[in-house]
Amino acid sequence: MIKKFIRRILGAASKAGKGQTPVVLGPAQHGIDPANVTANAVRVTHTLQQAGFKAFIVGGAVRDLLLGIKPKDFDVATNATPEQVKRLFRRAFIIGRRFQIVHVMFGQDLIEVTTFRGSATDGAHKDEHGRVLRDNTFGSQQEDAVRRDFTINAMYYDPADQTVLDYHGGMQDMRNKTLRIIGIAEARFREDPVRLLRVVRFAAKLKFKIDPATREPMSVMAPLINNVPIARVFDEMMKLLMSGHALACLRQLRHEGLHHGLLPLLDVVLEQPLGEKFVTLALGNTDERIRQAKPVSPGFLFASLLWHQVLEKWQAYQAAGESPIAALHLAADEVLDDQVDKLALQRRIASDMRDIWAMQPRFERRVGKSPYKLLEHPRLRAGYDFMLLRCASGEIDEELGSWWTDFMDADGSGREALLNKKSEEETNGGAPKKRRRRGGRGRSTNAVPEGTE
Numbered sequence: 001m002i003k004k005f006i007r008r009i010l011g012a013a014s015k016a017g018k019g020q021t022p023v024v025l026g027p028a029q030h031g032i033d034p035a036n037v038t039a040n041a042v043r044v045t046h047t048l049q050q051a052g053f054k055a056f057i058v059g060g061a062v063r064d065l066l067l068g069i070k071p072k073d074f075d076v077a078t079n080a081t082p083e084q085v086k087r088l089f090r091r092a093f094i095i096g097r098r099f100q101i102v103h104v105m106f107g108q109d110l111i112e113v114t115t116f117r118g119s120a121t122d123g124a125h126k127d128e129h130g131r132v133l134r135d136n137t138f139g140s141q142q143e144d145a146v147r148r149d150f151t152i153n154a155m156y157y158d159p160a161d162q163t164v165l166d167y168h169g170g171m172q173d174m175r176n177k178t179l180r181i182i183g184i185a186e187a188r189f190r191e192d193p194v195r196l197l198r199v200v201r202f203a204a205k206l207k208f209k210i211d212p213a214t215r216e217p218m219s220v221m222a223p224l225i226n227n228v229p230i231a232r233v234f235d236e237m238m239k240l241l242m243s244g245h246a247l248a249c250l251r252q253l254r255h256e257g258l259h260h261g262l263l264p265l266l267d268v269v270l271e272q273p274l275g276e277k278f279v280t281l282a283l284g285n286t287d288e289r290i291r292q293a294k295p296v297s298p299g300f301l302f303a304s305l306l307w308h309q310v311l312e313k314w315q316a317y318q319a320a321g322e323s324p325i326a327a328l329h330l331a332a333d334e335v336l337d338d339q340v341d342k343l344a345l346q347r348r349i350a351s352d353m354r355d356i357w358a359m360q361p362r363f364e365r366r367v368g369k370s371p372y373k374l375l376e377h378p379r380l381r382a383g384y385d386f387m388l389l390r391c392a393s394g395e396i397d398e399e400l401g402s403w404w405t406d407f408m409d410a411d412g413s414g415r416e417a418l419l420n421k422k423s424e425e426e427t428n429g430g431a432p433k434k435r436r437r438r439g440g441r442g443r444s445t446n447a448v449p450e451g452t453e
């Protein structure tokens, strides 16, 4: 109780940005291996320091370094203004969004340099819920530390003397695997509700527990996410889904009651056995690809998350008499109309999703020219991987997946043999009446040369 009170007082003091002196940790205390810091990050801090400025590695990079991991990217914080930073580097670009930052480029490598930010609490423009609309003031390093989100994200590493400056007990929280917001949780979530999603991402990714005072207001604050500009929510959702721990993140999102309004049907999906299996497999695949540094397509990801909504509507339209392909298009339209705005899905992503879904009934048509036409589809690989997930989740027969695997691997005559085998099976009575009719109508299946249309 007393501890909590003291923390509140300290939190309030730190919010005002007054008199915070950092704990200085030497190499023996923090254990960072300098070999994990890239030469370009050192070059940036060194150049700034040579010009008389302060410069530190900050944020996720420090977290990774403390965990003994080589960070994937480096952020640098400095007291130099963006203009001053830009002048010191040959390829540096000022990027102006909410707050101006500088991208310093070395070939493909990018170091993001941010000027210390001032505390957002005093006199900042806010909306009626307390969300800070403009916080583009520069500040001291102490103020910069106060306005960062979590204690473990508010540490500054200087590669020159190998010290870590710890303003809010981040080191202790790292050791205790605790995610703790800086200051008063409710106020910090009001200032920027995206922090709710960040809690979930870091807790799931780092396998840290959420400090009770940080966690307490989260579910009540959840609706505030709806007031955040949708593009920012989308960026944060993408970070979450591409974190290599998407499944853990979505589970945590649901656990914290934060998925409402973002993926409102996630609950429904995860509660049906087939849906849960499908999403679990899809996200497991994604996580594995990220860990192996393979590319992941956002279209595939969202197509997977929303598939069981599409499936339900697809079946309903078919039951109402639509053909499988027409029914699927109707179902896809309906789901996309509903979700594109909610999730801020860009048009390109929505069109990838539609392509992946629209291919699904076409995999079922294994007669005539159809399979050859499908082979030519520019997104065949994505559609095929998606279909394999449907097999693996138990939604459709595994036989369809293995037939297509064979068909895609086979040469011209192998493909003909597979098609003939299929049409024989169907003539012998295995297939539904409708499909047999279509097969029968098929102009001599084996006359179709590979790759036509």
Ligand code: ATP
Residues within 6 Å of the ligand: 058, 059, 060, 061, 075, 147, 148, 149, 150, 153, 154, 192, 194, 195, 239
């Ligand atoms: P990642 O490994 O995902 O890059 P990160 O902590 O570096 O994790 P970034 O989004 O790159 O996350 O942000 C860099 C740093 O900027 C954070 O560590 C944090 O100190 C600060 N920051 C980012 N977003 C916010 C926010 N919404 N509110 C407060 N501080 C933030």
Ligand code: MG
Residues within 6 Å of the ligand: 059, 060, 061, 073, 075
């Ligand atoms: Mg980062």
